[in-house]
Amino acid sequence: MYRQSVSRADPGCVVILLDRSDSMKLSWARTNSTLADGAALAVNNILLDMCIKATAEVNAPVRPYFDVGVFSYGARLLTPGEGVESAFGGPLAGRGLVPLPELAEHPMTVRTEPSIDLMAVSAKMPVWVDPVHGYRTPMCEAIALVGGHVFDWAAAHPNSFPPIVINITDGMVTDSPHEGATLQDWVKRMTSIETNDGPTLFFNVFLSPAESAEIVFPADPSGLPQPGPDLFALSSDLPQPMIDNARVDGYDVRPGARGLAFNVGRSTLLKVLQIGTRVPDRPV
Template sequence: MDAYRQSVSRSDPGCVVILLDRSDSMKLPWGRTGATLAEGAALAVNNILLDMCIKATAEVNAPVRHYFDVGVFSYGARLQEPGEGVESAFGGALAGQGLVPLPELAEHPMSVRTEPSIDLMAVSAKMPVWVDPVHGYRTPMCQAIAVVGGHVFDWAAAHPNSFPPIVINITDGMVTDSPFDGVTLADWVKRMTSIETNDGPTLFFNVFLSPAEVAEIVFPSTPAGLPIPGPDLFALSSDLPRPMIENARVDGYDVQAGARGLAFNVGRSTLLKVLQIGTRVPDRPA
């Protein structure tokens, strides 16, 4: 039986974890958008969280249903002392929390404020905000995956029949802590993606942001032609499951067999589309 076919439901919710790079280089401008990488990434994360809440309602103004547990973890915002390199990115009432049920997330944004359009074409609008743009120090990606791996392990053990956890890493830099506790980045990722539910192994996707105005590469099937650190991120990224390949093709991407969950040098609007594809699992039962 094929993996990655389990629908999400209130009895078998899914799990989405976003890893958000908050290293020093996130202060750089994002092309001609007028925003920094940190601002654009935070805007995209808030948009995808809102999108998940909206899609988990049966009708307008109906309660948000518990179709997902969601976490956003940041790394690099503070000097990397033991235990300080990785933390929950949520603010307000959710500050410090790990995985949060979607209804609780919907009820507790840290604010509702006017935010610019993600695609720079529409007018600004009021929207809930769960994470702020932050930039800090180095890029402890290994520690981030180690911390998140613990949450993923516990979640998968508690939800053996669910669609496997999805971890999406949004970064703009090179890892600065490999090896961490004597384990390389590649092996930390192997440990995390070896965690399974009955529907398959944990998925690990990567989104690389760049201040340079260069061509976007979305869901490549080969590392050929990818500039550094593209080949390394390609090797770390999971194969895109068949349902997500179908989603990407519906959204207009020419996705070939063997495509990986990697988006390279993406702009703001593409970042949101990639996040939507990466979190859109098989349709829930009616």
């Protein structure tokens, strides 16, 4: 499992779930930005990173190696069933999964953004997602909606690397149960969706305004403060290609490691997103 490379014929699928609840307005520890600012910056960086890595050379077309979606939850006080929406702005507003070449061609804007690395200078970059904070945290509804997109995509791409869903959140779920099912039930339903290469992967990244130690890819929930143990239980085992990626990046990944990053800072958030979206590829 989890060995299929991505290509034009067999693209991958990456979905980012972005918490936009009210608490995302809080300041991110050790930075001068809010959690919403930092999360949006990291998402825009990883989208740009994916576009660049799917380009053979400067000014060459972006290859259709991935279909990508970014969905937000909690940004607006909507009626039940409407609390989740596409986070894309501009020409892609309202879109679900978007082929990587189309994503590259249609950012919302290009503007000077601070570096994800606080020691580096700001630079102009494409922006697909703005920082937003709003109301509650309808995580169940978000996973239910994304599960539908993942199901349709997996059915259309049975030979591809399984879909990767990365949930960036700072809080506890506020809508469990949703339609009679708990958060655990919704995650189990989504991760039961498979391609021939394995089940859908679900990873979690927890952001906090508190200054505390970063915990990346733990193999044991003991010692994790809430909601760490709950997020650990929901997170998929890290597949071997991503374990290899993490070790190359300097992380001491133990057997049984889960796709969970807890209390991470801005630069670690981007590294985790890179590891979670870096799958085998072949340039054909």
